[in-house]
Amino acid sequence: MASLYDTSGEQVQQPWCLSPGNLETWYNGNIQHGTEKFASDCRSAILSVVGHIHRNCSSNILDFDVDKVVKGGSLGKGTMVKDLSDVDLVAFVNKPYLKPIAEIGKEEYKRALSKIISEIASTLRGVANIQNIRYDEYLVKFKIQVKSRWIDVDLLPTTENVPYQSSYRNMFLSMLDVGHGTRGFYSAAFVQHQKRFVGERPGYLKALIRLVKFWASKYLPAKLKKSYPLELITIYLWEKAGKPSALSKAQGLRSVLEVLTNLDSLRVYWNYMSGVDDQLNETIIRKLDMKRPIILDPANPTNNVGGLYQEYDNKEVIKAAAEKTLRTTLLSDVSAW
Structure with a gap:
C-alpha cells in the first residue's frame, strides 16, 4: 500500500494520504471490492449453523424448542467489512420453555436460560467448521470457518420479553426498577430491532459506516472497535445534516471524527420503538443518572451505548486518534457537514 507523510512528518498510508476526490475510487477498490463476496460466504456459513440449531434444538430432542434465529451484527445490518466481521445470532426460544422475565422473575429466567445455553453449546460440539466453543450466563461464543478465515459468532438465546398485553413503553419503565445485570438479560431480544x-438506512450511508469502521480498525485499540456506537454516531450526524443523499465520504468521515474529539458534547436519543417519546427518553436518562457521552440505543433506550467511551481513558485515546486523522491530507482541508 502506497504511503506519504503528513504535516508532522509521520508516514501515512492510503487512503489518508489521498486527496478527497480520490477517496471514492479507493473505497470501491479496497473496501467495496471483496466485501460483498465475503458477506455472501459468511451468510452461507451462518445458514448452516442456523439449520443445525433448528434441526437439533427442538422439543423432539431437547427440553426446549427454537422458534426463529435472527442474524444481527454487521452481517445482519448490512455494514460488514471484509476481514472486519462480527455476527450475532439470536435464537428465540418458544414459550413455555422460556417465559418472559416479567412473568417468572430474574432468578427463574436465569436458571432456565442457563440450561438452554448449556444444551445449545453441547449440540455445537463436533460440528464441522465450528471451534473454540465457550459460554457464559448470557450467550454461547464460538468461531466458524468462512473459506480460509475464522470469524467470531455470539449466539444469544432469548424469548420475546414483552409481557402479554403490555407495551415496549411499559417494559422500558419497568426495566428502570431492576439492576443492570437483570437489564442485561433483556438485551438479546432487542438485536432484531x-x-x-x-x-433500513440507505446504501450510501452504510458505505460511510464501513469507512468509519475501517478507520477504527486502523487507528483504535481492540476495546474501542465496537461497531454499534460508531454506527449510531454516523447515523445521528447524517440525520442532523438533513439526510443528504449526495454523500461525500470525506465530509462524512470528517464529521464523525470531529465528534469523536469532543464526545462529551453527545446527548443523543431516538423515538424509534413503539411508545417511546422524548419524555420517556429524558426520564430514563435522569433515573439511570446517565453521564455524557449519551447515545441511547434506539432499540433499547435503557442502554447508553456511549458508556463504552466513559471507561478508563477511552475518551482520550479516541480523541487522539481522531485528531491525528483530521490532520492528514485526506481530511485537513475538508469541511464537516
Whole structure:
C-alpha cells in the first residue's frame, strides 16, 4: 500500500494520504471490492449453523424448542467489512420453555436460560467448521470457518420479553426498577430491532459506516472497535445534516471524527420503538443518572451505548486518534457537514 507523510512528518498510508476526490475510487477498490463476496460466504456459513440449531434444538430432542434465529451484527445490518466481521445470532426460544422475565422473575429466567445455553453449546460440539466453543450466563461464543478465515459468532438465546398485553413503553419503565445485570438479560431480544434500525438506512450511508469502521480498525485499540456506537454516531450526524443523499465520504468521515474529539458534547436519543417519546427518553436518562457521552440505543433506550467511551481513558485515546486523522491530507482541508 502506497504511503506519504503528513504535516508532522509521520508516514501515512492510503487512503489518508489521498486527496478527497480520490477517496471514492479507493473505497470501491479496497473496501467495496471483496466485501460483498465475503458477506455472501459468511451468510452461507451462518445458514448452516442456523439449520443445525433448528434441526437439533427442538422439543423432539431437547427440553426446549427454537422458534426463529435472527442474524444481527454487521452481517445482519448490512455494514460488514471484509476481514472486519462480527455476527450475532439470536435464537428465540418458544414459550413455555422460556417465559418472559416479567412473568417468572430474574432468578427463574436465569436458571432456565442457563440450561438452554448449556444444551445449545453441547449440540455445537463436533460440528464441522465450528471451534473454540465457550459460554457464559448470557450467550454461547464460538468461531466458524468462512473459506480460509475464522470469524467470531455470539449466539444469544432469548424469548420475546414483552409481557402479554403490555407495551415496549411499559417494559422500558419497568426495566428502570431492576439492576443492570437483570437489564442485561433483556438485551438479546432487542438485536432484531437494532438490525432493523441500521439495516433500513440507505446504501450510501452504510458505505460511510464501513469507512468509519475501517478507520477504527486502523487507528483504535481492540476495546474501542465496537461497531454499534460508531454506527449510531454516523447515523445521528447524517440525520442532523438533513439526510443528504449526495454523500461525500470525506465530509462524512470528517464529521464523525470531529465528534469523536469532543464526545462529551453527545446527548443523543431516538423515538424509534413503539411508545417511546422524548419524555420517556429524558426520564430514563435522569433515573439511570446517565453521564455524557449519551447515545441511547434506539432499540433499547435503557442502554447508553456511549458508556463504552466513559471507561478508563477511552475518551482520550479516541480523541487522539481522531485528531491525528483530521490532520492528514485526506481530511485537513475538508469541511464537516
